[in-house]
Amino acid sequence: MKKIIVLLGIILATTSCLDDKKEDKSNDQKITEPIEESLDFITVAIDGKDFETCEEKDCPRVQVSYLKAENKPAIAEKINSVNENNLIKIFSSPEEEKPSPDNLQDAVKNFVDDYFSFKKEFPESPAEYEAEVSQNIRFRNDSLIVVETSFYLFTGGAHGYGATRYQHFNAKTGEALAQADLISDKTAFTNYAEKKFRKKFNIPMNSPINSTGFFFENNTFTLPENMAFTNDSIHFVYNRYEAASYAEGELQLSLPKSEVKNWVNY
Structure with missing residues (x-):
């Protein structure tokens, strides 16, 4: 009986050591695995x-x-x-x-x-x-x-x-x-933006875009050179001289992303 107890003790001890080695090896792998750095x-x-x-x-x-x-x-x-x-x-x-x-x-x-x-x-x-x-x-x-x-x-x-x-x-x-990479349907996007621009700056829809003092080239509304695509909106910035005089400063306009999502790529 004593021999059986001793034998069981040896088996349990050996198994425990093997488990420890496996655990140690697993831990070593976790430590040495390279962590990918983010931009x-x-x-x-x-x-x-x-x-x-x-x-x-x-x-x-x-x-x-x-x-x-x-x-x-x-x-x-x-x-x-x-x-x-x-x-x-x-x-x-x-x-x-x-x-x-x-x-x-x-x-x-x-x-x-x-x-x-x-x-x-x-x-x-x-x-x-x-x-x-x-x-x-x-x-x-x-x-x-x-x-x-x-x-x-x-x-x-x-x-x-x-x-x-x-x-x-x-x-x-x-x-x-570039702007062409961001916008999938420039015509539809521009038409929508013009309506929002006219509404914000009080330009009647049936009047020329420059009728209230702006100076878009050829009296035709154009998108600004600078737009910022964010999670829920697209922010326009017309810098000085781009669509109005220096004294007017920056002209800003934001479009809800939800309303133009069919015409943009991001």
């Missing part, structure tokens, strides 16, 4: 005072705060490339004959250098340059990322120029999306 965004800052040329001179006020995608290289690189090019364009005048800068840092530096050149040529001028740029994620889900850019530039004259711009990205691939 993330950080904020990067550029200040005019950081440039060497500003160490001994009074630098123009320059504050740039922009987004940079991280963690998923294949997607992040596409987003960052398009985003940086969009930011460079803010500092690049279409009239300039010199080539566009290779990166945003150089674009901001050119802005600072232009200020010093201006001051050298017109030392008595009280005009001061100013540049302010900021970005945030306006909307994001599993299929869409919307980056909002707000900026203001002043290089002398009666006033500066500011605007809001939106850039849409495919969240799964990082590809930049």
Whole structure:
């Protein structure tokens, strides 16, 4: 009888050890399994005072705060490339004959250098340059990322120029999306948007779109260059001079997504 009890004890002990080893092995697998990182965004800052040329001179006020995608290289690189090019364009005048800068840092530096050149040529001028740029994620889900850019530039004259711009990205691939990618039926979408625009800004339906002071090209309503697709609405921004005078400021309009869902892709 004692031999049987001892034998049972040995069997139970051996089984327990085997179970422990299995559990340990399972735990090891859980610990060593790679965890897939999600696409993330950080904020990067550029200040005019950081440039060497500003160490001994009074630098123009320059504050740039922009987004940079991280963690998923294949997607992040596409987003960052398009985003940086969009930011460079803010500092690049279409009239300039010199080539566009290779990166945003150089674009901001050119802005600072232009200020010093201006001051050298017109030392008595009280005009001061100013540049302010900021970005945030306006909307994001599993299929869409919307980056909002707000900026203001002043290089002398009666006033500066500011605007809001939106850039849409495919969240799964990082590809930049144009307006044609977002809207499936532009004609129907535009007709609906015009009705909403006329209602908000008190333009009679039987009158020309410019009858109350707007200046759409060829007196024909057009969609704004900048729209932000969100979860439940589509937000329009007509920046200064796009459809009205500078004094009118930004013109904004929001369309419920539920009312236009048949004409959009996102």
